[in-house]
Amino acid sequence: MLKTRMTELFGIGHPIMLAGMNWITEPELVAAVSNAGGLGILAVARCAPEETRKLIRETRQLTDKPFGINQILIGANAKENIQVAIEEKVPIINYSLGKPWFIDQVHDYGGKVVGTIAIAKHAVNAAKLGCDALVVTGHEAAAHGDAATSLVLIPVVASQVDIPLIAAGGFYDGRGLAAALALGADGISMGTRFIATKECNVHDNFKQLIVNASEQDTLYSHVFDGMKGRVLKTKAALKMMQRGFPLFEAFKGAKEVKEQMNLSYPAFLAMSFKMLGKEDEGYMPWIMARQAVGTRRHLMAIQKGDVEEGILFAGQNVGGINDIPTVKELVDRTVAEAEAVIDKLNQAKA
Numbered sequence: 001m002l003k004t005r006m007t008e009l010f011g012i013g014h015p016i017m018l019a020g021m022n023w024i025t026e027p028e029l030v031a032a033v034s035n036a037g038g039l040g041i042l043a044v045a046r047c048a049p050e051e052t053r054k055l056i057r058e059t060r061q062l063t064d065k066p067f068g069i070n071q072i073l074i075g076a077n078a079k080e081n082i083q084v085a086i087e088e089k090v091p092i093i094n095y096s097l098g099k100p101w102f103i104d105q106v107h108d109y110g111g112k113v114v115g116t117i118a119i120a121k122h123a124v125n126a127a128k129l130g131c132d133a134l135v136v137t138g139h140e141a142a143a144h145g146d147a148a149t150s151l152v153l154i155p156v157v158a159s160q161v162d163i164p165l166i167a168a169g170g171f172y173d174g175r176g177l178a179a180a181l182a183l184g185a186d187g188i189s190m191g192t193r194f195i196a197t198k199e200c201n202v203h204d205n206f207k208q209l210i211v212n213a214s215e216q217d218t219l220y221s222h223v224f225d226g227m228k229g230r231v232l233k234t235k236a237a238l239k240m241m242q243r244g245f246p247l248f249e250a251f252k253g254a255k256e257v258k259e260q261m262n263l264s265y266p267a268f269l270a271m272s273f274k275m276l277g278k279e280d281e282g283y284m285p286w287i288m289a290r291q292a293v294g295t296r297r298h299l300m301a302i303q304k305g306d307v308e309e310g311i312l313f314a315g316q317n318v319g320g321i322n323d324i325p326t327v328k329e330l331v332d333r334t335v336a337e338a339e340a341v342i343d344k345l346n347q348a349k350a
């Protein structure tokens, strides 16, 4: 057993969190992680509020253990989805990209708020606002890490804030968990590693690409969804890096994404323009359309397994992922490995 501030705060068995991943961390996977003693996180940014409520209730049918939701605060429906989660008294609210307005409301029913940051200055601000814990995302991560790697970012943040930290970006086994604890974190969050599990809904073609990939097989760029992020090196991802902007695909993508998210055109445009504010490298006119193209291609990967045209956010840890276990096998193995590493280090002390 590994007891840390993270396990104490959330009332869970193991200091392991399932990273929120839209379209992927759905009730079955979330419940599997919580039932295995970790913390499952349901990603709801893709949902209209009524679907958020439905998924929260579905998750509760599958587990009586603590779980959380993840919401991107600059997304469409962010306010409404957070309100639903508060009404449903979801134990943990994990947010990313944006400033939380709901901390007191969540504390009122005994819930916890977990911010996601990739820059130390943002960690200090989030702690001041009253967050109970933080997910600290390094450059190795799938999707939107910033410039600093986990090795540097975790201890830097740990020196500046005094709330539990959950290290994200690059973690896939017990050595990583033990290392995160040594660096000053209280547990880990894993995204890519949990995609390659039996309970995950991602198409088998992409699980297999993860298993076959080396640590060199990811690309980090703003081209995939308008914000700097990391994806698996697929044919489509390489093409997106090389060629000019696909205007026709952008229109097609925007229409499909809008329909999948059940949004009106004004709501889709509002969400996209809010995301413009997060970009700082001069690609502004293209971000909205890039986001539409990116989401469309992600759905081609996740739902259709299209290895020619699909793209998938994935971390550098693909290089260390070599199998597709059940969630419980993965969680138990990760904890056992971490305990063995800690024992070994203790024995090394003269």
Ligand SMILES: Cc1cc2nc3c(=O)[nH]c(=O)nc-3n(C[C@H](O)[C@H](O)[C@H](O)COP(=O)(O)O)c2cc1C
Pocket: 019, 020, 021, 022, 024, 043, 045, 070, 072, 095, 096, 116, 137, 140, 141, 142, 143, 144, 168, 169, 170, 171, 189, 190, 191, 192, 193, 312, 313, 314, 315, 316, 317
């Ligand atoms: C396919 C995919 C989708 C993701 N979607 C989201 C999301 O909707 N919201 C979010 O905050 N992070 C999202 N992330 C980032 C993860 O929450 C997490 O930070 C990242 O996976 C950690 O790095 P790792 O993959 O190296 O474990 C996504 C990651 C992946 C792999």
